[in-house]
Amino acid sequence: MAPVDESPGPAGTLRRARRDASIAVDTYHVPVLVDRIVELVGAGRGVLIDATLGGGGHAEAVLRAHEQVRVLGIDRDPEARAAATQRLAEHAERVRVVAGRFGDVRGVLERNEDFVADDAVIGVLFDLGVSSRQLDAPERGFSLRVEAPLDMRMDPTQGITAAQYLATVSEGSLAALLRENGETRFAGTLARAIIAASPQTTGDLVAVVDRVVPHAARRRGPSAVRVFQAIRRAVNDEETELRDGLEGALAVLGPGGALLVISYHSGEDRVVKHFIRDGVTGGCTCPPDLPCVCGAQPTLRIRSSRALMASAAEVAANARARSARLRVGWKVAA
Numbered sequence: 258m259a260p261v262d263e264s265p266g267p268a269g270t271l272r273r274a275r276r277d278a279s280i281a282v283d284t285y286h287v288p289v290l291v292d293r294i295v296e297l298v299g300a301g302r303g304v305l306i307d308a309t310l311g312g313g314g315h316a317e318a319v320l321r322a323h324e325q326v327r328v329l330g331i332d333r334d335p336e337a338r339a340a341a342t343q344r345l346a347e348h349a350e351r352v353r354v355v356a357g358r359f360g361d362v363r364g365v366l367e368r369n370e371d372f373v374a375d376d377a378v379i380g381v382l383f384d385l386g387v388s389s390r391q392l393d394a395p396e397r398g399f400s401l402r403v404e405a406p407l408d409m410r411m412d413p414t415q416g417i418t419a420a421q422y423l424a425t426v427s428e429g430s431l432a433a434l435l436r437e438n439g440e441t442r443f444a445g446t447l448a449r450a451i452i453a454a455s456p457q458t459t460g461d462l463v464a465v466v467d468r469v470v471p472h473a474a475r476r477r478g479p480s481a482v483r484v485f486q487a488i489r490r491a492v493n494d495e496e497t498e499l500r501d502g503l504e505g506a507l508a509v510l511g512p513g514g515a516l517l518v519i520s521y522h523s524g525e526d527r528v529v530k531h532f533i534r535d536g537v538t539g540g541c542t543c544p545p546d547l548p549c550v551c552g553a554q555p556t557l558r559i560r561s562s563r564a565l566m567a568s569a570a571e572v573a574a575n576a577r578a579r580s581a582r583l584r585v586g587w588k589v590a591a
């Protein structure tokens with residue numbers, strides 16, 4: 258790690274210097290909206306569950322800024338856990354890194370009650386999708402730019418690979434999946450061609466998409482990107498994980514705790530937005546212009562219904578930040 262200026266000075270300056278240093282040396286993954294996350298977690302005593310620990314960038318920034326916060330970090334990827342454990346070594350006494358799925362956040366918390374002890378869960382952070390490291394690692398098969406076996410599992414020790422998924426999925430289900438991910442016009446033809454080709458590598462899959470989708474029709478970026486993303490989401494059961502993870506997070510948060518979700522995909526952002534909106538209304542079915550008589554109980558409150566976005570400067574420094582949407586809800590005391 259690059260040396261950090263520890264000379265006396267305003268705490269904010271020191272924190273900024275440390276943060277900048279960590280971002281500059283991070284080759285695993287550059288986290289987005291870090292300052293926002295640090296500010297929203299706050300300095301109060303308690304446990305932050307980082308449900309998508311990745312390389313530990315967000316966790317490190319929070320641990321550096323807030324001495325009273327401890328972090329329970331979850332990731333389903335063994336390589337991410339190893340990288341984060343190394344990165345967070347200097348804060349080891351305030352961190353526990355655990356294997357698991359965030360869809361099972363309640364189970365993870367139960368198994369780690371000794372770490373949480375008497376502290377409240379003051380925040381649950383989800384930074385959805387895959388890390389830059391996962392995308393870039395040649396053997397993982399997440400990227401259409403790197404020739405590799407078609408794997409795409411976030412946890413390579415569990416479940417079926419993307420190649421195996423494509424060998425078993427029905428044409429109708431694959432077409433529906435592609436449609437949900439923006440491949441509206443060619444979903445049916447693509448599904449048929451992909452299943453017939455039985456792709457075994459990333460290159461095989463790119464070749465099918467290139468053959469089926471005319472160049473002129475690849476609006477909003479290369480079509481293969483959307484196809485890869487759709488298949489990755491299915492292989493890792495990402496939609497179910499997100500819905501279960503949000504429910505679980507709400508259940509484990511202490512009163513006033515923050516639900517913090519960064520998504521990069523419009524479908525995911527919609528799920529998060531609706532989840533928070535339903536928490537705010539408590540599922541109230543009364544006409545909006547009349548007082549509530551249905552007995553609905555809000556579980557969340559918000560400060561703004563708008564998603565927070567990265568600044569132009571952050572987007573210029575990190576292209577991944579362009580599509581990031583951060584939504585925040587605060588758990589209402591029961």
Ligand SMILES: C[S@@+](CC[C@H](N)C(=O)[O-])C[C@H]1O[C@@H](n2cnc3c(N)ncnc32)[C@H](O)[C@@H]1O
Nearest residue numbers: 288309311312313314315332333334358359384
């Ligand atoms: C965008 S990265 C997080 C990067 C992290 N915030 C950082 O600062 O380095 C997303 C991480 O979440 C993990 N992940 C995705 N879905 C998961 C799930 N359902 N359960 C546990 N981990 C998951 C991935 O393996 C990946 O490491």
